[in-house]
């Protein structure tokens with residue numbers, strides 16, 4: 001069984017669609033091993049997205065991620081990393097397939113409703129960033 005990290009971003013939390021998004025994970029056979037609502041500090045957001053620090057969108061991304069609470073979730077299941085990415089759809093909602101989370105709930109490439117780990121290795125790092133071992137079931 002594989003684990004991955006999902007973040008429901010401030011835009012989707014503000015739209016009150018947290019339950020609808022979590023339901024999609026469960027309907028697809030992924031289990032919620034841990035979940036919590038938190039507000040990231042600027043330091044947290046910069047550290048989490050460090051890999052993008054030289055990209056032109058970095059400052060806007062950080063500002064957006066601290067603009068309101070987020071819901072961070074550990075998902076578990078067979079091929080959890082790729083399954084979650086399929087459920088999310090493309091980063092830019094304009095390119096996301098109909099029926100994906102971003103097609104249905106995202107407004108723009110910045111306010112794109114969800115983040116999901118892009119590899120098994122990154123999933124481990126991202127899960128450890130938010131959760132202690134004793135919080136994951």
Ligand code: CMP
Nearest residue numbers: 052057061091109110111112114115116
């Ligand atoms: P996420 O999966 O959280 O990873 C990095 C985020 O940067 C991405 O979703 C987008 O919300 C945001 N972003 C803004 N512009 C771009 C871009 N041109 N390419 C990739 N990600 C972008």
